[in-house]
Amino acid sequence: KNEVEQSPQNLTAQEGEFITINCSYSVGISALHWLQQHPGGGIVSLFMLSSGKKKHGRLIATINIQEKHSSLHITASHPRDSAVYICAVRSYAGGTSYGKLTFGQGTILTVHP
Amino acid sequence: EPEVTQTPSHQVTQMGQEVILRCVPISNHLYFYWYRQILGQKVEFLVSFYNNEISEKSEIFDDQFSVERPDGSNFTLKIRSTKLEDSAMYFCASGRMFTDTQYFGPGTRLTVL
Numbered sequence: 001k002n003e004v005e006q007s008p009q010n011l012t013a014q015e016g017e018f019i020t021i022n023c024s025y026s027v028g029i030s031a032l033h034w035l036q037q038h039p040g041g042g043i044v045s046l047f048m049l050s051s052g053k054k055k056h057g058r059l060i061a062t063i064n065i066q067e068k069h070s071s072l073h074i075t076a077s078h079p080r081d082s083a084v085y086i087c088a089v090r091s092y093a094g095g096t097s098y099g100k101l102t103f104g105q106g107t108i109l110t111v112h113p
Numbered sequence: 114e115p116e117v118t119q120t121p122s123h124q125v126t127q128m129g130q131e132v133i134l135r136c137v138p139i140s141n142h143l144y145f146y147w148y149r150q151i152l153g154q155k156v157e158f159l160v161s162f163y164n165n166e167i168s169e170k171s172e173i174f175d176d177q178f179s180v181e182r183p184d185g186s187n188f189t190l191k192i193r194s195t196k197l198e199d200s201a202m203y204f205c206a207s208g209r210m211f212t213d214t215q216y217f218g219p220g221t222r223l224t225v226l
Contacts, residue, residue: 030212031212033214033215035217040219041150041202041219041220041222042217042219042220043156043204043217043220044217045214045215045216045217048213048214086156088156090211098144098161098163098168098169098211099144099146099161099169099208099211099212099215100146100158100161100169100171101146101148101156101158101215102158103155103156103157103158104155105154105155106155
């Protein structure tokens with residue numbers, strides 16, 4: 001059974017701080033997604049990665065396939081970054097994978113001014 | 114920018130009633146998904162759909178659930194006889210290929226009374 005675990009569950013920061021959210025998973029994967037869920041419930045895809053590192057603006061995502069671990073970093077955090085950040089993986093099961101994602105429980109980030 | 118849309122945004126129904134949740138995926142996408150999120154819990158995969166048939170489904174997706182792409186634009190999730198435990202936010206997502214980023218709709222909040 002593929003489990004996806006995130007840490008921390010809750011994170012409070014002051015504006016401008018560097019933030020790291022971690023994700024660990026238990027089986028082989030073909031890709032890992034980082035998603036952002038807004039207070040109203042909508043989900044936005046931030047990154048999809050299968051190796052190395054990706055950067056978009058103040059967001060950086062890294063993945064270590066051997067260690068089954070990924071991190072999402074936010075530099076110079078801002079109150080508008082406050083949201084739930086979710087890690088989700090697409091398993092690689094004998095070559096049969098149609099895009100099903102398995103989700104972590106999410107990390108609730110609050111950035112104070 | 115193209116986006117996935119869902120209707121209605123909120124549906125209230127009585128236990129035992131049938132509901133149909135509607136989604137319009139992004140027009141050139143070929144893979145379609147339904148996920149659900151019970152309040153306070155992880156997002157869970159329900160079903161993936163490609164080439165007019167189900168390609169993968171979860172244990173949650175029992176005989177009470179069905180999906181359909183009745184025309185070239187809509188993708189629907191039907192729950193035949195709703196239960197209290199079906200109350201959740203239901204998200205539709207689509208992607209060009211199953212290896213690609215998935216784009217999520219804003220969700221339909223289903224409340225079963």
